[in-house]
Amino acid sequence: MTDPQPELLPGMVRASVKQSQAKARATRARKAAEAEPAAVDPVAQVLVDLPLAHLDRPFDYAVPASMAQSAVPGVRVKVRFAGQDVDGYVVGRSAASDHAGRLAPLRRVVSAEPVLAPQVAALSADLAERYAGARADVLRLAVPARHATTEKEQSPPAEPIVRDAAAGEAAWADHVPGVAFLRHLAEGAAPRAVWTAAPATDWPLLMAHAVAATVDSGRGALVCVPDGKDVARVDQALTEVLGPDRHVTLTADSGPAQRYRDFLAVSRGARRVVVGTRAASFAPVHELGLVVIWDDGDDLHAEPRAPYPHTRETLLLRAEREGAAALLGGFVRTVEGEYLLRTGWARELAPTREARRRVTVAIAGEPVFNDVQARGARIPREVHLAIRDAIEHGPVLVQTPRLGYATALACERCRTPARCAACQGPLALTGPTTPPACRWCGVVAEAWACQECGHRGLRAPVLGDARTAEELGRAFAGVTVRSSSGDQVLATVSAKPQIVVATPGGEPVADGGYSAVVLLDTWLLLSRIDLRAGEEALRRWANAAALARPGGRVVAVGDPAHPALQALVRWDPAGFAARETTERSEAHLPPVSRLATITGEPGAIDDALTLLSAPDSAEVLGPVDVGEGESRVVVRVPRARGLELSHALGELQRVRSSRKLDAVRIQVDPPTL
Template sequence: MSERSGRNGSVSSQNDSPEPEQLAFIRETVRKNKAPKAKPRTWRGAALAKELPVARVLVDKGVLHLDRYFEYAVPEELDAAAQPGVRVRVRFGAGSKNVRDGRREGGGLIDGYLVERVAEAEYQGPLAALAQVLSPEPVLDEELLGLTRSVADRYAGSLADVLQLAIPPRHAKAEARTFSEPPAPPTAPEPGSWRRYERGADFLASLASGGAPRAVWTALPGPEWADEIARAVRATLASGRGALVVVPTVRLAARVDAALREQLGEGQHALLTSEAGQQRRYSEWLAVRRGAVRAVVGTRAAMFAPVRNPGLVVVWDDGDAHHSDDHAPFPHVREVLELRAGRDKCAFLLGSWSCTVEAAQLVRSGWAAAIAAPREQVRRTAPRVRTVGDLDLARDEAARAARLPSVAWEVARTALRDGPVLVQVPRRGYVPRLACQRCREPARCRHCAGPLEAREATGVLACSWCGREEANWHCAECGGNRLRAQVVGARRTAEELGRAFPSVPVRTSGREQVLDTVSAGPALVVSTPGAEPVAEGGYAAALLLDGWAMLGRPDLRAGEDALRRWIAAASLVRPQEAGGTVVVVAEPTLRPVQALVRWDPVGHAVRELADRAELGFPPVSRMASVSGTPQALADFLRAVELPGDAEVLGPVPVVEPGGSRRGAEPAGERALVRVPPGSGAALAGALKRAQAARMARGAGTDPVRVRIDPPDIG
């Protein structure tokens, strides 16, 4: 006998071919006797389930060439438990002879999900049997499977990897818990502070009546945003539907959680965060899946929460880096919730104090409507903003001596009489980039508009995207030909501020310890971006120091991100009519600084979008990052069949995460692949097929990393 590889994880045996006379005799005997077919058996000889004896299983092995379903036989003793959606364990690889493509992936048991059961297998030979049903809980339904498959295809990833993000680890005690019946729908809420916005009350009314509006909401500064989200959720629940809210951090999730308890009462919603612990997180997730609660608030992984009959999905502060997953295939919350809104035909709300370029594009394309307050309301609610530029610093003796501009010192001194003062300091590790010494315009490549940098060995200017050298650079804005490294501001430590204000307590909030709230008493609160605590009654003032450190990062989003972080900090300050003042230390003529002074994040995003459209930057175009060793990357780029309108930029050297381009040895190379609108799906499909083929050939010793829509392409 000889073995031959079969489809879907099986091996069959084949005797020498019988003579034609023997075949005719066998067929005639069967016809005459009309004997029923023998009961199908697995390759182990175990009896099969009487109905639908074949299970299609997605194995939990996140490699692209195995991104398909494998067929297994359902033993009779597992018939009742082996239902679609349950977790199973199967033998996969050399141990079970489970070979489809000629490669042995390693034997032994592996977890997976039973996707469906069918009457007949595509492969006609004997099938390996399901080894075990890990739990009778059906955690993967048709809706979640469809969503995760769409996400995997969009990001050129495997379905198994997406399911690892979507379904929390199992906990037996959580599955044993019984849940109460879902609560009755609440009454529709009053608009409350939504009345401050044009179309705000209409948006809530549409949700309460069962509508599916899509909106980009520019929230007014202040703490009301959490209550406004809670009212939108309550309006959706009043229509008999479910709602999902995703925020970037656990601290923000706690604020929305408190607002939902205020609007809905205790036990009417689930809180899904990574800090909850495995049992509690899985228990809350099961409450959502079983329909015991219909509202969810959580951090990134909650974007896949199995909300029953969803009527609204909400993402808050979509520009925050926490919304982009760090695990393959690196999905972004905003994009996933856009997919959910389209698939489920439900409402969509993107809210933030600021406005990303992607949000502006949603409005420009007509996919979503804008919700914003009138300018008069913005001016009443926002604090006053003052600027300190380079010329001011050059003339400021106090700034040179105490490293604190006189304007900032005076504002802080006055504000400390009435309450706390927030001091925002950039994080460590910002990398300076080159800019025109005269007008501060970033130095960009004439070919692809990528940022220029000076190569370490030669000092020659070269593009960090496409790698082309720039011998005779001059500024396109002012004609200048002299460059400067944009300043990475000195770190304002608590000790330095303590010396400047010896009688005032100084508190810090950052990586080591993040404060959630501070009291209303006078204090200096030094914080890194994103770690700013909320002050009782609002801060009397805020000092946004070292603006060049954020504006000078070698990143396409540097200006947008700096404005977002400034506005987030300034939104915690009291309104101008209550004396609230913000001082930003950055060149006042720059676009992000002007947008902060005018409190116009939408206008800044619209202008950024127009610039990116002219230069072919995302989100107007779609872009993928492909990185690896030089040889592996070159082989991959030769093998991939890119769309005809694709443009490859690079490759250029890259460094290990956490390292700096300047003074670090390159860890490999990276190429950027850019396509125009409409070709994003074709690009993702081409990269996924090439990666799968490469893995199937066993070329995994030098891995190639593919990332669609990378957040940092500087």
């Protein structure tokens, strides 16, 4: 390459200088334009994405003139905070600020798409106050991550629906006053009901008709269910009743692009019906007219991340704030649902006597359970006869509460639990040909001998689903035996004769329903040391029993005198919930009181109790050791003082955050205790 001629060099230098000067002028002009405030409402209130309790409030920033049109409430922005660029949401615009000094300008508008609806922003504040948390943590649950490519796509509007009112009223005829509830929804009213469904009820279809009545009145609807299997069932029912492409599903399994696409369709008003899991409770449905939650006692509705909001409470807050109707449904009634009825906040939707008798429930195995040592005979003769008779007419469901093969072992002679010689952990069997091994350290104990009597024989007092399937396969030769548990959960099974062994929550739906349902080891669910043990056991049994077809049979192996099993036999979950609520009222336990737990290291717990300004009526229980070097205290107040407790806990969080003290975990109304 040759050098340029000497006479061309001065010209090239002058051109380069002119280009540099032009760039500098453009940069100064751009900075001047950015520094110039917007002519209208030059102040933006920004909720910064920082999970620090003492910074949980909107901060004022100047809106440059170049961002005046795009920095609208609800959009994502970048701002300068504490020397760093951080994310945030614009939650408002105003003409002036209370801040006396100079306001920092917005760095940039990430996207002109308003993703934080005003009603969701207000809901996040309510939930943060209710659960003593930070709004930033709530908004992480409410607004999905941005997908820039998807954001450029259009959201086509849905076609109007044609509602079949007669079909809806026929579907709800077995639940009183279901027909009146539908008519109120269609008229634009906001009825609130606690719905106890009858066995063998196609509950997704009934929900779909309630949604159709709401949409027919010009409003939107939001349905929350525990898991993806239930979402699929409701999705299918909504497609049948509303027509295709009239609703969206919001689940974590959808993937980031599809989830954001569905979220934008709701946010833009192109779709007004949403069904999903707990995160869908924050969906920004336009003109929300109905919120629905199914099986609100399922622990999947409890958010495992701070500030731990429950889907039921989120939806009830939305119903109150937005004037929407509410429907809490399930095959059983939780104590929270019973409390809503007692306070008059909601009305009861109950099945008729004939609907409750669609399925026959019987209890087998009473002689076995009079002898604790005889629990090894876990499948009585009555159960074998019931399976033999039912298998000729269709599939049979067998529910067993434990996953695995033999999850606990004991000495065959003296019943002493079998322990590992290395770490004293429990021994278990993973298969019919594998030797016993420790569940903690994995050491194989081929030469195990009882430390008490020296006997080498083992028995399994607790059997899992794999061993149950093996036993049933030997007892019913030639019959297909399938398992649905753990990572291998079946969504549906065909109507052909087969035995399906499933753990609670993993029961597949049979085409046409099961001819019989067997509930094994009911004592195991009832033996849980938990405030909700009886309520949870009845919920698990009822969900399985409800999968039977009309005229089907349910056989439970357990103690017939237990109130939970008696409620199942009579199909009276309402009576059981009333009894549980009364007992909890007498003991000053939720839902008639408000509880909060504070968990952390012992020193941090002592500091928290010193800083906590609890209401005068508060009772502090503990601290108690909960393992792994942590302690826990429980703070209890009457329900009427619940908001005061939440305020005190929120102030505790702010003080500890500002002083950078050791973190503690605060959970208001924990689902289990």
